[in-house]
Amino acid sequence: MMPPLPSEPRPLRVLLAEDDDEMRALLTLTLARAGFAVVALEDGFELSDYVALTQVCGGPLMPPDLILSDVRMPGRTGLEVLAQAQAAGLSCPVVVLSAFADEETREAARVLGVSAFLDKPVDLEVLKAAVREAARAGSPSP
Known part of the structure; x- marks a missing residue:
C-alpha cells in the first residue's frame, strides 16, 4: 500500500457579500485569481x-475563514450580520467595504472588531492586501 500523498493546503474560504452585481463579480474574480476560494452572496x-x-451554528456548511462584506445592502447590513455571527459563536476576521461610511458607521465597525474598513471605490491591490493581512492575523498561531 502506498503512503498517502501530501495534501495541498486548502485555499482560504472568503464569504463575500455585495449587492451590486458588477462589483460582486469583480471582487470574486480578483480574490479567486489571488488564490482564495470565494463564496459570493447577493x-x-x-x-x-x-x-x-x-x-458553528449547527448547520452543514463549512464556516468561512474570512468575511468580506459591503456595509449597506438590502435586507440586513453587513454590520448587522457580523453582530449575528459573533452572537452565534462564529469568529473569523471581517473586512467591510462602504461607499457611504460616516464616522458613526466606522465606530460601529470598530466596536464589532472589524479587521479593515475600506472605502469604495476600492483599489484592488489594497483590497487583496487587506484580505491577506486580516486572514493572517485571524489564523491560529502554530
Missing part, C-alpha cells in the same frame, strides 16, 4: 442565511 439576507447554516 445581499445581507443571503449572508445571514449562510452564517446561520455554518457548522
Whole structure:
C-alpha cells in the first residue's frame, strides 16, 4: 500500500457579500485569481442565511475563514450580520467595504472588531492586501 500523498493546503474560504452585481463579480474574480476560494452572496439576507447554516451554528456548511462584506445592502447590513455571527459563536476576521461610511458607521465597525474598513471605490491591490493581512492575523498561531 502506498503512503498517502501530501495534501495541498486548502485555499482560504472568503464569504463575500455585495449587492451590486458588477462589483460582486469583480471582487470574486480578483480574490479567486489571488488564490482564495470565494463564496459570493447577493445581499445581507443571503449572508445571514449562510452564517446561520455554518457548522458553528449547527448547520452543514463549512464556516468561512474570512468575511468580506459591503456595509449597506438590502435586507440586513453587513454590520448587522457580523453582530449575528459573533452572537452565534462564529469568529473569523471581517473586512467591510462602504461607499457611504460616516464616522458613526466606522465606530460601529470598530466596536464589532472589524479587521479593515475600506472605502469604495476600492483599489484592488489594497483590497487583496487587506484580505491577506486580516486572514493572517485571524489564523491560529502554530
